[in-house]
Amino acid sequence: MDRKKETCGMIASGLGIGLLAVALVCFGNPANMGFCIACFLRDTAGALGLHSAGAVQYLRPEISGLVLGSFILALLRKEVSPRGGSAPLTRFVLGIFVMIGCLMFLGCPFRMILRLAGGDLNALFGLGGCVCGILTGVFFLNRGYSLKRTYRLPPLEGLLMPIIQVLLLALLVLAPSLLRFTEPGGGPGGMHAATAVSLTAGLIVGALAQRTRLCMVGGIRDLALFRETKLLLGFAAIFAGALVYNLILNAVTGDLYFSLGFAGQPVAHTDGLWNFLGMLLAGFGCVLLGGCPLRQLVLAGEGNTDSAVTVLGLMAGAAFAHNFGLASSGDGPTANGKIAVLLGIAAVGAIACVNTFRKDNA
């Protein structure tokens, strides 16, 4: 694939993903939340009883779709590669803090773009924080940061994450009474598209993200490291696509898909400082992990068990965030959440330092 074709593919994929994200909102997902990996993992953690926040419990088929879409395409292209062993526990801990940062902001980097495309200007603070966090991570990358090498693993190790996703889907369809669900009208967890629609959208986006290596954090990282704009173009295309579709739906339906401003935005708060710091933590942690939460799901689908462990860390982080009152709400951040984000920045900084300046790196 030559460079021009690759760039065109990236832009087309971004526009398609933007369309699917807005379509999922049309079909029932919360506003500006066609996709949000952090929110969806949080909802799934709630459905499995890992936390008891009644407003955010639903087993999101989009998550299974993303992993399986990536897995199926990787299988077809002979790119499934079971591997792992690169500091799994460190990745688990980083995943916890990335989730705490995302739930301070109320969204992952993917939703940050969708919030901007819906006119939510609070996300500008999140974007600023995310860029600062990524640049901080790049600082450490250039000075020797490494979680050490991965190793080839037996095939079953790489297949386990896709198998788990199939089992979760089976649970959702065949035994939903075992899961916890937010009642309709009871909060964001109660708003969702039909299972088949969500799953199909997840499968398509998972396959597109596997093919293009789309990564919200990787785009800014590659721009800083190589002056390479390809991944960032995917980012921009999702924004442009979702913005145009939101404006069209505003005009056609009369509903508010795009509303420019700070106050009254869906599933968002107006505290700029903590929106900034939350995404700084998320961006910093994601660079150390090698990709945003979406990318971690896609890599897990390809058989990367380090990414699978990161996804489990993200889910554990969501459970902690809701069990200990760390997650923000539309009313704003909590005191516990502010302390957790500051501790998270310190902890992620310590992980970065230890894995950058240790003696065997010299």
Added chain:
Amino acid sequence: MIYIATFFSHFGAIRFQKLCQGRDWEAVLMPVPRNLSSSCGTCVRYRSQSPCPGDTWPREVEQVVQETPEGYRRCYRAENS
């Protein structure tokens, strides 16, 4: 001949680039080409007569391929990678 080396870490690529440049080989850092790998790490594309810039491969090197008109030809792959 033109080679592409991929690495287990970004810093491994930086060190390898310096190693190449120390031998006056033209070497640039870039994202790993998509048609070489689905991973999104850093690679070094370099021009030299032989693929290895030393007696042994640095431990950060994951694989090295040579660019040929027919595609990539593998020159080295780290054990268990």
